[in-house]
Amino acid sequence: MDKIINYKILDCTLRDGGYYTNWDFNRDLVNTYLNSFNDLPVDYLEIGYRNNPMKEYLGEYFYCPEYVLREARQLSTKKLVIILDEKNVRPEHVEQLLKPCVGLIDMVRIALDPEQFSRALKLAEEIKKMGFEVGFNTMYMSKWKQNTAFLNELKYVDAVADYFYMVDSYGGVYPQDVIDTIQMVKERTSVKLGFHGHNNMELALINSLTAAEHGAEIIDATVTGMGRGAGNLKTELLLTALNARMGLKLNFNALSKTVDGFEKLKQNYHWGTNLPYMVSGANSLPQKDVMEWVSTRYYSINSIIRALENQKAGIIDNERLAEFRPNKKSKKGLIIGGGPTARYHQRAISEFIKAQNDLVIIHASSKNAALYKDINFDQYFSLVGNEGYRLEQVFEDIKNFKGNCVLPPYPRKMGTYIPAAIGGKSYELPSDLFTDKFGDSHTAIALQTALCLGVEELAVIGYDGYQEGSITQKEQSLIYENEYLFKKFVDSCSCSLYSLTPTNYKSLNVNSVYSIIYG
Numbered sequence: 001m002d003k004i005i006n007y008k009i010l011d012c013t014l015r016d017g018g019y020y021t022n023w024d025f026n027r028d029l030v031n032t033y034l035n036s037f038n039d040l041p042v043d044y045l046e047i048g049y050r051n052n053p054m055k056e057y058l059g060e061y062f063y064c065p066e067y068v069l070r071e072a073r074q075l076s077t078k079k080l081v082i083i084l085d086e087k088n089v090r091p092e093h094v095e096q097l098l099k100p101c102v103g104l105i106d107m108v109r110i111a112l113d114p115e116q117f118s119r120a121l122k123l124a125e126e127i128k129k130m131g132f133e134v135g136f137n138t139m140y141m142s143k144w145k146q147n148t149a150f151l152n153e154l155k156y157v158d159a160v161a162d163y164f165y166m167v168d169s170y171g172g173v174y175p176q177d178v179i180d181t182i183q184m185v186k187e188r189t190s191v192k193l194g195f196h197g198h199n200n201m202e203l204a205l206i207n208s209l210t211a212a213e214h215g216a217e218i219i220d221a222t223v224t225g226m227g228r229g230a231g232n233l234k235t236e237l238l239l240t241a242l243n244a245r246m247g248l249k250l251n252f253n254a255l256s257k258t259v260d261g262f263e264k265l266k267q268n269y270h271w272g273t274n275l276p277y278m279v280s281g282a283n284s285l286p287q288k289d290v291m292e293w294v295s296t297r298y299y300s301i302n303s304i305i306r307a308l309e310n311q312k313a314g315i316i317d318n319e320r321l322a323e324f325r326p327n328k329k330s331k332k333g334l335i336i337g338g339g340p341t342a343r344y345h346q347r348a349i350s351e352f353i354k355a356q357n358d359l360v361i362i363h364a365s366s367k368n369a370a371l372y373k374d375i376n377f378d379q380y381f382s383l384v385g386n387e388g389y390r391l392e393q394v395f396e397d398i399k400n401f402k403g404n405c406v407l408p409p410y411p412r413k414m415g416t417y418i419p420a421a422i423g424g425k426s427y428e429l430p431s432d433l434f435t436d437k438f439g440d441s442h443t444a445i446a447l448q449t450a451l452c453l454g455v456e457e458l459a460v461i462g463y464d465g466y467q468e469g470s471i472t473q474k475e476q477s478l479i480y481e482n483e484y485l486f487k488k489f490v491d492s493c494s495c496s497l498y499s500l501t502p503t504n505y506k507s508l509n510v511n512s513v514y515s516i517i518y519g
Contacts, residue, residue, distance in 0.1 A: 012046035016227035024059035109135035124160035171200025172281035200281025204233035229287030230277035324427035329454030338365035341501035342462030364446035465504025
């Protein structure tokens, strides 16, 4: 295939995209990917990590077993790449990790923090002995100027690396930053340069083209931009631009075939930039937290932006509250979730509530609060995520709000938003929660509130769960989170827990509200 560009292209979709799929990919999708790239002007395909065993579940392309390497080698005519994460790999691990790769893999890249550059040099020495090309994927390029120790060590990379990548980890550099960094690196080393651009600020394409124009000899991209956080330069965009701008020969049928498969995957995982990623990129803030907040949590945009602003300013939290230590106790409690059964069974639930002499109402979500706002029992609201804004919508006359709000313990990673009118009715939980995980979730706050109120018998409504087969990643994460919390609560607390409405949560016993009120 004729090439008229003077730099190489490396596609790292399976490796970088694994941050969304936990490094599991459908076999047909991978086969289509590998076959399609045989007809595309891309030089390297990075198929995943090689790693020492971890204690959590991480999938096929996080470990790349030998059969994966062999299948990829049989299907692909391209040079194949795997990557090692320097923080998890030491020189003594190299032979065990890479011996299965000999004859199958062409390049081994090292993902590294510049603070650990000395260790990476020793790791690269061992990799080079095994005959592989070696690439350094060096993170945080926007902060290199302040790291003189790292800059002084750059001269040693020539002896052990074939490519030295500048990684725009935060996705916030501009073309002039790329030019300046290339000049800074070239003054210290003659190794071939590469560029890996993240797309928080929609600058991955122009930054990559700028890097190539000023001496970078290899550029990273991924199909549909699939990659950690806001994602990367889109392979199809780079190839299309080069086709139009420089006449690069391009098989659009082959390109479309692999793009279509990943576009379907994108409908489930929703990678790409958005306002929080833009803010994190513009201010050189890590996107790890943003990825969690955006993809698996139900935080409002304002909450995420406030958390990022606090990070930038070095603020732990922007408000301390009085601790929630209520004097009044109630033996029975009812937690109202956001599911539709709280609305569908409202009449029966209202009858149940009327029949109680001593009951406290706890709203895990304000979604159904308007249905029960006229109840005479004390009501408490979990104020996490975007609940402060939702309360203002639910209670139009917020100045006459009669409930109390309960927030996670200080410090709260999302910061604090409390409507001004209810500031005097808002409290933070003590730090000794019943759970060691998901302590800032709606459910955890609601359950802990019940414990603080001395509840011995706790019912829930509106915790419907989701039907299997049609749920999103967010919904899957929420199911796992709630199941964990319900089980932890039952196992560690003396309070009984059951649902009055139908639920798909296996940790919840069901005691039908109709069996209680029918007489």
